[in-house]
Amino acid sequence: MEENVIYTRELTKRFGTFTAVDRISFNVRRGEIFGFLGANGAGKTTAMRMLCGLSVPTAGEGRVAGFDIATEAEEVKKHIGYMSQRFSLYEDLKIWENLRLFGGIYGMKDKEIARKTDEMLTDLGFESVRDTFVRALPLGWKQKLAFSVSIFHEPRVVFLDEPTGGVDPVTRRQFWELIYRAADRGITVFVTTHYMDEAEYCDRVSIMVDGRIEALDTPERLRARFQAATMDEVFQQLARKAVRKSD
Amino acid sequence: MKQFLSFVRKEFRQIFRDRRTLLILLIMPLMLVLLLGYAIKTELNDARVAVFDPSKDTETRRVIERIQASEYFTVVRELDSPDEIGEVFKSGDIGLVVVFSERFASDMPSGEASIQLIADGTDPNQASLLTSYAQGVLSSYQAELLEQSRVPTRIDVVTRMLYNPQGESAYNFVPGVMGVVLMLICAMMTSVSIVREKETGTMEILLASPMRPIHIILSKMTPYFTLSVTNVVTILLLAVFVMGVPIRGSLLWLAVVSAVFIVVALSLGLLISTLVDSQMAALLASGVGLMMPTLVFSGLIFPLESMPAALRWIADLIPARWYISAMRKIMIQGVDASCFAVELCVLLAMAAVLVAVAWKKFKIRLG
Numbered sequence: 311m312e313e314n315v316i317y318t319r320e321l322t323k324r325f326g327t328f329t330a331v332d333r334i335s336f337n338v339r340r341g342e343i344f345g346f347l348g349a350n351g352a353g354k355t356t357a358m359r360m361l362c363g364l365s366v367p368t369a370g371e372g373r374v375a376g377f378d379i380a381t382e383a384e385e386v387k388k389h390i391g392y393m394s395q396r397f398s399l400y401e402d403l404k405i406w407e408n409l410r411l412f413g414g415i416y417g418m419k420d421k422e423i424a425r426k427t428d429e430m431l432t433d434l435g436f437e438s439v440r441d442t443f444v445r446a447l448p449l450g451w452k453q454k455l456a457f458s459v460s461i462f463h464e465p466r467v468v469f470l471d472e473p474t475g476g477v478d479p480v481t482r483r484q485f486w487e488l489i490y491r492a493a494d495r496g497i498t499v500f501v502t503t504h505y506m507d508e509a510e511y512c513d514r515v516s517i518m519v520d521g522r523i524e525a526l527d528t529p530e531r532l533r534a535r536f537q538a539a540t541m542d543e544v545f546q547q548l549a550r551k552a553v554r555k556s557d
Numbered sequence: 558m559k560q561f562l563s564f565v566r567k568e569f570r571q572i573f574r575d576r577r578t579l580l581i582l583l584i585m586p587l588m589l590v591l592l593l594g595y596a597i598k599t600e601l602n603d604a605r606v607a608v609f610d611p612s613k614d615t616e617t618r619r620v621i622e623r624i625q626a627s628e629y630f631t632v633v634r635e636l637d638s639p640d641e642i643g644e645v646f647k648s649g650d651i652g653l654v655v656v657f658s659e660r661f662a663s664d665m666p667s668g669e670a671s672i673q674l675i676a677d678g679t680d681p682n683q684a685s686l687l688t689s690y691a692q693g694v695l696s697s698y699q700a701e702l703l704e705q706s707r708v709p710t711r712i713d714v715v716t717r718m719l720y721n722p723q724g725e726s727a728y729n730f731v732p733g734v735m736g737v738v739l740m741l742i743c744a745m746m747t748s749v750s751i752v753r754e755k756e757t758g759t760m761e762i763l764l765a766s767p768m769r770p771i772h773i774i775l776s777k778m779t780p781y782f783t784l785s786v787t788n789v790v791t792i793l794l795l796a797v798f799v800m801g802v803p804i805r806g807s808l809l810w811l812a813v814v815s816a817v818f819i820v821v822a823l824s825l826g827l828l829i830s831t832l833v834d835s836q837m838a839a840l841l842a843s844g845v846g847l848m849m850p851t852l853v854f855s856g857l858i859f860p861l862e863s864m865p866a867a868l869r870w871i872a873d874l875i876p877a878r879w880y881i882s883a884m885r886k887i888m889i890q891g892v893d894a895s896c897f898a899v900e901l902c903v904l905l906a907m908a909a910v911l912v913a914v915a916w917k918k919f920k921i922r923l924g
Binding site for chain 1: 560566571758759761763768
């Protein structure tokens with residue numbers, strides 16, 4: 311039954327009189343790549359913050375990795391990975407030091423950290439830069455590394471908040487290779503993005519407008535339903551309905 | 558616990574990696590002590606002296622000649638009336654006025670002859686130096702008189718400091734430096750280091766991790782607490798063994814009061830970090846909002862006693878003012894706990910309020 315790694319029912323977040331997230335309900339299955347789309351200000355980040363245990367829901371229910379996001383936030387945090395839109399590793403630490411730090415924060419054993427570090431650096435082809443300061447890496451490398459760090463502790467779900475901002479299409483493609491590999495290992499990927507070509511890479515996509523989920527399906531079926539050639543057209547049709555101004 | 562240690566290790570690594578900042582943090586306090594210490598002149602050369610001699614007899618002549626003959630003093634003026642004394646100091650080039658009693662020579666055998674040394678207390682260090690040198694000159698003269706034992710003589714030397722009658726010790730700067738340095742390291746560095754995590758986005762990652770916010774804060778504070786303690790110890794060692802500053806009171810109380818003050822400063826840093834979003838703003842807020850008032854109101858530069866009442870009330874809000882005052886009492890006056898109980902209580906109250914407010918603010922940001 312634990313097929314649904316993320317489960318929400320009528321999840322709502324209000325700030326005063328403003329309803330940022332308005333009764334959203336959806337499930338994400340294990341190993342799925344779930345695209346979470348929406349214009350700026352549609353409520354994506356707020357929803358994601360609730361799922362990560364960073365923000366307490368005003369109403370409704372949500373479970374991530376089997377734990378209640380309102381009452382078991384600490385347990386939720388242990389079983390998820392998180393990569394924010396701003397690149398977020400320590401620039402003044404070496405690559406292996408970043409890995410050891412995050413391994414330690416997630417309570418991994420030293421031996422395990424050492425083994426995983428070797429494995430991951432080989433996997434990325436980063437062995438030669440093990441002792442390099444993160445600040446010396448190109449942005450694309452940094453983002454790959456940040457993603458690898460976010461799944462370093464083998465979480466059940468990884469939340470990616472616009473992970474590929476500001477990099478070229480080739481690097482984005484490589485980044486998505488990493489995402490596919492993680493999903494193949496059974497890690498559920500929950501990703502927000504601005505790039506509609508990336509939406510095509512997802513197993514299923516939800517589109518948020520004004521705090522509500524307006525559409526949720528596979529990219530093919532969404533395109534068929536909205537009689538659109540690309541996800542971009544689908545998105546435009548839905549986003550046009552928005553009443554809220556984007557920030 | 559492992560989380561906490563991993564994070565503390567990372568904090569230390571980042572601090573040690575930032576060589577320039579580290580160097581400033583470790584060397585600056587020592588430089589301050591040395592500079593302030595040696596800026597206080599310990600040598601006197603040809604200090605300018607004015608004399609008021611209503612008696613004008615052979616004995617006063619001899620004393621004046623004696624002062625003139627010493628390498629330390631040059632008599633540049635004879636005053637006609639005691640009213641001129643204030644004006645002489647205001648003109649600024651004279652540091653000491655020697656005043657003889659009337660009928661000096663005839664009063665000498667009875668011991669009623671007296672010499673008053675008046676110095677400008679606005680610079681207490683210089684003033685106490687001048688008077689003690691002058692006293693030295695006078696007492697060696699008296700010793701000679703006694704040896705020749707022409708007459709049983711006694712000259713009464715009275716010292717008076719104008720404008721700073723207590724003649725506060727020249728060592729007062731050591732507690733002041735400690736207050737300023739602790740404020741700088743704890744408040745400024747803590748706020749900058751927390752805000753940096755916000756700025757780079759790593760704070761988001763940390764908050765989304767199983768690491769508890771209290772651990773994040775504690776592990777941020779641990780290295781700066783360690784650095785502060787190191788600084789207190791080095792400043793004290795330097796003060797005692799190089800500058801010869803006494804520590805008369807209890808080391809235990811010194812440690813207790815310092816620890817309370819460090820907690821106050823750390824929570825000020827935490828509070829600032831919750832109020833601003835960029836490192837620049839944190840630097841400005843702690844620099845202008847904390848360091849400036851600390852420097853001005855600590856009594857390090859301007860004596861608090863000579864401030865207008867309104868400014869003294871403001872000074873009462875500055876934690877460093879209480880810390881420095883307590884430290885002066887412990888180190889220099891060597892009094893026991895009852896004498897600095899007020900300072901300690903104020904600091905404890907400040908610590909309690911600041912920790913509560915800072916923690917609440919930090920929690921609000923998380924929600």
